[in-house]
Amino acid sequence: MKIDRRRLEQSIEELGRIGQTPRGGLTRLALTDEDKRGRDWMVARMREAGLSVTVDQMGNIFGQRAGEAALPPVIMGSHVDSVPTGGRYDGQLGVLCGLEVIRTLNDEQIRTRHPVTLAIFTNEEGARFQPAMIASGVMAGKIALEDAYNARDKDGIRLVDELERIGYLGAEPCVARPFRAYLELHIEQGPLLEEDGLAVGVVEGIVAIAWSRLTIHGVQDHAGPTPMRIRHDALVAAAEVVAGVRRIASEIGGDLVTTVGNLVVTPNIVNAIPGRVTLSIDMRDPRDATLDRARDRLEPIVRDACEREGVRYELEHYWRVPSTPFDRDVVNAVARAAKAAGARHRRIRSGAGHDAQYMAAIGPAGMVFVPSRDGRSHCEEEFTPIGDIDYGARTLLLAALDLAGRA
């Protein structure tokens, strides 16, 4: 059984034009006008494919292809939101490969025992509203609906108001329901598959992730007549923290990764000593215990940097997801499918969070990875060759069919 490579390429091309950047990337932040247009395009394709479409309270979109029996569905899911100046593969490739699976089942007139559902989750990236994966988090009961609704973007706009504005504040309760399996195809976003010359990664689980937010309160003053001896510069302390966060990763080593991705200076003008800096700390490791050690090292780094500069600070650990192993049966089904698809593959662990992480908390979940050129993602240069995508989509198709069962 083959997927239609040309049709899939064309979908990637068409959806990729919504929110496209001049350099061929994508800026389609959650619940913006671009996100709405991407959603509308997907809903139209889902209806064309005969799916019955519903939208829940968090704006998650579900398109169901009925099964032979009233059984829990096999869900194939991902997202259509992007980071700013991101790429056209992160998220939407999973959604489009899921669509291609549905279309192939239709073309081949295959009936399944379990229904097969295509899912699009709201605000997976966390680029506009935090935390990331907020909508699958609500579904899994890990984030309160109320808190998710009140998440605000940097301009103070509430998530629920944007859901309503773009017409995706659905009525279906956003709660856990039984499913046969959750499958998510995604780009690896790392270099391992490409380095090994492989087309498919059979994902065994997702690393633990911890996000923290640091606010440093210095003393805003004039950059000229203020002698060095009386300065309390929030940015000087912040720079030490950035260096220290990098040092944590080099000292602990292994698979630990640490990043300061967001840093904002106030008042942020040439001739004023920075009075306030806020910054983010993102740390990830396959083992929860290693992440605990990393966090233990963070605290004294921040304290010492701020003491040296004589500035106050608040350090808030506001989001943590534990290391998530995927369901053994689903992982094995994906491995069998990769083999049957003829894809060169290996088992791999995801360094990025995905909606699969929350879905794994409420049912059997697994993922299919395809390679990222140069290991790059969250950038305009993000790219996966169509040959690898073809293998990935076939793996997804065969795994879904295996798990849903032929009628």
Next chain:
Amino acid sequence: MKIDRRRLEQSIEELGRIGQTPRGGLTRLALTDEDKRGRDWMVARMREAGLSVTVDQMGNIFGQRAGEAALPPVIMGSHVDSVPTGGRYDGQLGVLCGLEVIRTLNDEQIRTRHPVTLAIFTNEEGARFQPAMIASGVMAGKIALEDAYNARDKDGIRLVDELERIGYLGAEPCVARPFRAYLELHIEQGPLLEEDGLAVGVVEGIVAIAWSRLTIHGVQDHAGPTPMRIRHDALVAAAEVVAGVRRIASEIGGDLVTTVGNLVVTPNIVNAIPGRVTLSIDMRDPRDATLDRARDRLEPIVRDACEREGVRYELEHYWRVPSTPFDRDVVNAVARAAKAAGARHRRIRSGAGHDAQYMAAIGPAGMVFVPSRDGRSHCEEEFTPIGDIDYGARTLLLAALDLAGRA
């Protein structure tokens, strides 16, 4: 001869309400609606005081009180624009004390030989359009009118378009004209007068100032699945530069001050490795040679930091004003006036740039400083006691009268 302290206090209060922040500071960026309202208020007061008001091509405002003879004027000048969340004394105190001097001369029916002119310069702060002191720079022939007109704020809006929009694109040529003396009263913006318990600083000159801009090009990538070994993080390199810029000041010592006040990260989200960072470097010293040494140290710091992280950079030294000694006769006139006013005073050097710096290039200039509480400025907490302001205004009055000559 006394100035009217209550009237002066009331002016500070009234003008301070235009662009006032909730915490009693001031946000009145150059050529915004707030700046226009501040200008309009000043022009109304200048006309009430009988001054003949003109506006030049850079939006500089001049109000002249005629002298006995057609001689070059004594100019008292400063500015009404502020930094974001700045204070209500930086700039406008000089303008209001100048107004108070004019009013006092009127009350006392004093005629002077030279005219006495009150001047308000456009965009002194450089917070919205760069460089700072752009309008006195054009007048002194140091900045081309064309370049000043094309200066853009962070939203890409041109200075000349904003001048026109707020109705201050005057017809008078913005060129050097002879003047008897230029006097500027300003807050010290440093701690020295307060530490010594003095009311007035007789300013001998202004330090040399160098502004540079650094752009670091890293590789934007996902903060999760990208192993530490393949990262090229623009912010990690930038943090080293921030620490290095601080180190330059501690190593060279003396009066050198170094500041990174502006730093912008792209894409600036929690889960993306920073692909680009731009930052400013502000360095100042009384001696030009010391500033040269500081700049010589900056280059290897930037190069080493960027080499270690494997990132590209551009370092641009885009603005430099040399150390500026003020005219000996004007400085002596200010010293005599401070003494005659009964003010406890000392000679002092300015660590901040002022329009007096460019005016000193085309004629005899000097300044009067009053203390800044805790040495603080460019912040909402900026404060000078009215008793010290009183001494400063009297010093300005007596120096202006001395230099203009009684008719």
